[in-house]
Amino acid sequence: MIPEAGHFALIVALFVALIQASLPLIGAQRGDRGLMELARAGAYAQFLLIATSFGALEWCYITSDFSVANVVENSHVTKPLLYKISGVWGNHEGSMLLWVLILSLYGAAVALFGGNLPPALRARALSVQAMISLGFLLFILFTSNPFARVDPAPLSGNGLNPLLQDPGLAFHPPFLYLGYVGFSMAFSFAIAALIEGRVDAAWARWVRPWTLAAWCALTLGIAMGSWWAYYTLGWGGWWYWDPVENASFMPWLAGTALLHSAIVVEKRNALRGWTILLAILTFSLSLLGTFLVRSGVLTSVHSFASDPARGVFVLCLLAICTGGSLTLFGLRAPVLQGGGLFAPISREGALLINNVLLSTAAGTVLLGTLYPLLADVLDLGKLSVGPPFFNAVFLPLMVPMVLLMALGPFLHWKRGDLAGALGRLKFVFAVAVIAAIAGWLLAGGSSGPLWAAGGILLSAWLIFGSLLEWAERVRLKAGFWRRAINTPRAAHGMTIAHLGLGIVIAGIVGSTAWKTELIRVMHPGEAVDLAGYHLVLDGVDPNVRGPNYEAMRATFTVSQGGKAVTVMHPEKRLYDQPRRPTTDAAIRTNLLGDLYVVIGDPAPDGGYVARLYYNPLAPWIFLGAGVLVLGGLVSLSDRRFRVGAPLRVARGAAAKGALS
């Protein structure tokens, strides 16, 4: 009964979406308030219906209702509750349902918090939102119904891929989707603005918080995925330039560019056309990511779907969405021409270069990701584009960007003083050089690669540059608190986010350049020295029982300079259902570096293959990502996004009222 209710709610949501996608558009065209208001009601209704449907599926999972095919294929009675809940989005059908749920959540949020938006803009944006929803609801109902029944119902299910049974991964998809789908808001607002033919500072101010929220969620989602890869795949790496990772990274790059260009629209009323284009491209890249991951053209842990019909469907959605919006952009772009004065050396000039570099980077990642597919289609041979390509192309683009990132905030709007800014940064440069040399020497000097010193230089340049800019803004000496409080939160947010990226860069450089790796067959009782640590393999317990797996657990005692540090337990697990082995690395972190131990198969002579790593600064990657998100959140709490806007709207609404 409950699965049918869920299915039915989804069908009703489809019709609501149909209404919401059409009538408010007509209403906005005619200035009919009643029709326009339908958009808000529709957005609420859609959210409630899809939430009901999602709740129904959750219910089936939690109660292990094996008459539902989806539950049979992906769940099992003995699975811990957390993974029953997260199992809903651990498969294709459920994850698409989560996708539309989040889409409708954003729609409802606009209806709820968008009280200060001009009614026509809101109605149009919600209509566009409903069109996207319509496409995906059709996709779910026709190609991937999560509520399909099986008869007779089996007694138990197949269980969830054990790699996905992990707290880090349980919440990685919801955040990733909050990011992906959140960019649909910027997209909908962009399309609504194109229909209206008006993009101004107020528009940018309305779009920015949504983009920022999506960006925060996406950053968190990517960081969680990367963290998961770091500690479960057992290779000591955290980023593989895997197509699926790239699929989430491209919208992130484009979204970051969008965040920055929206500032230029807001402050200087320039780059308007470009910002609209970026909003379209960012969401298109999100859709492309969905396509790449869902279509099965790429084989990976993420590609649940191998049904070609689904791939074709998403590809059609992508074509209609991107093609349609770009056509509209082409028709309307001339209206957006013009704008404020624009000097190359100014804050907006720096932001423009940031945009050019970020979008070029996104373009090269796109090329590298799609090239194997293209080559396959064009019969150029089977090939793969791996980390060497991306490192060779992506990193050179990031160097000027980071250099500029510390400089940009020192330039004024309209006309910047480059010499003055550089003069103030002299000190920062000196500190960065000292930090680079110190870091290089601390890490063992010439035993590490020289580029690592350059990497640390960049990181320190960005960190201290951001701090100096912040210190000058709040003028550390007198009236610190008053100034700190009066400074807009968005400015604090920028400092924190830039600082976060500096920390991430330090982490990347440290863990790549100064990693120590040791692979060795160890017998119980044997000891090994790694990066100043002394590790003893005390023993291996071949049979440790977990909630739904059996593990071979090793015990390592770690000491440093004769003092005991910790005991580590890497495991090799064999899950009951499905019967699949996984590796569970043991990680000991002291915030300056990670000791990372993996136990492998037993060797014939009674030893065990062990992989031991010391990854200096690796925790900084995830820590820095957290700081990035924090920066975004602080910026999101800026009063301007809440209080500044209504003034304009009140006037706009009054004008509208006078017209009608």
Added chain:
Amino acid sequence: MTRKQRRLYFVLLGMLALGGATALVLTAMGDTLVYFYTPSQMAGKQISPDRRLRVGGLVEPGSVKKEGTSVTFTITDLTQTLPATYSGVLPDLFREGQGVVAEGRVGKDGLLHASEVLAKHDEKYMPKEVAEQLKKSGRWQEGEQKS
């Protein structure tokens, strides 16, 4: 800055970025692309030892020999075989008779010195390229795919 100058500035900046990116991509593509072969495709070719490549197939049953941390095994597509060697911890799903992709260089000894061995996250997984090759040579049996 006049409108014309501004436009010129935009165009120059765009061209600089595009040109730079193209140059980077072209130089990187030259030596970082990794081609995929099956043992049959390898048979007739003379491949230079400094070229990284991927070889995919099945791990031939009975061919896996472990010695300390190094492992030797044979990759087969049921027509031709290629011996490979690898040092390190093998992925969890590395099994005899299962699909595998090894990336590395072919040495003068005719051995593939793999620096990376991928046996992907799913035990039903078979590299797509291998599956296609098996289908081509008529050795594909759907029954084998059961987990």
